[in-house]
Amino acid sequence: MAKFNVESLLEDIKNNAISSVKTDVKDFLSETETDIKEFIVSQKNNIIKYAELLENKEINQDEFNDLMLGLKDLCQMKALEEKGIAIAKLDKIKSDIMDSIINTIISKV
Numbered sequence: 001m002a003k004f005n006v007e008s009l010l011e012d013i014k015n016n017a018i019s020s021v022k023t024d025v026k027d028f029l030s031e032t033e034t035d036i037k038e039f040i041v042s043q044k045n046n047i048i049k050y051a052e053l054l055e056n057k058e059i060n061q062d063e064f065n066d067l068m069l070g071l072k073d074l075c076q077m078k079a080l081e082e083k084g085i086a087i088a089k090l091d092k093i094k095s096d097i098m099d100s101i102i103n104t105i106i107s108k109v
Helices: 006-021 026-042 046-056 061-067 078-082 087-108
Strands: none
Touching: 006 026, 006 046, 006 078, 006 087, 026 046, 026 078, 046 061, 046 087, 061 087, 078 087
């Protein structure tokens, strides 16, 4: 059973992920926030499952990072894609979001 509060963890993940990309997407922050929230909701079960595995020491931090980074391709930045943001910049934004999520979970477990 998780020692962390799931809803609190998800809220922290959302807030930290949004903060991590504010500078890069300042002109499209509202739309980006929506995409981040949708990603977290769609991947909630995986995020919590991986966090619990890490917390219970069923996987190590490297395995946890690999599992989480596997979700990166599922992170859709629809609003930014529609605005014509370059693929390289989109990839950096997705990486920043995933790094933020990983670091938030590691700090909680």
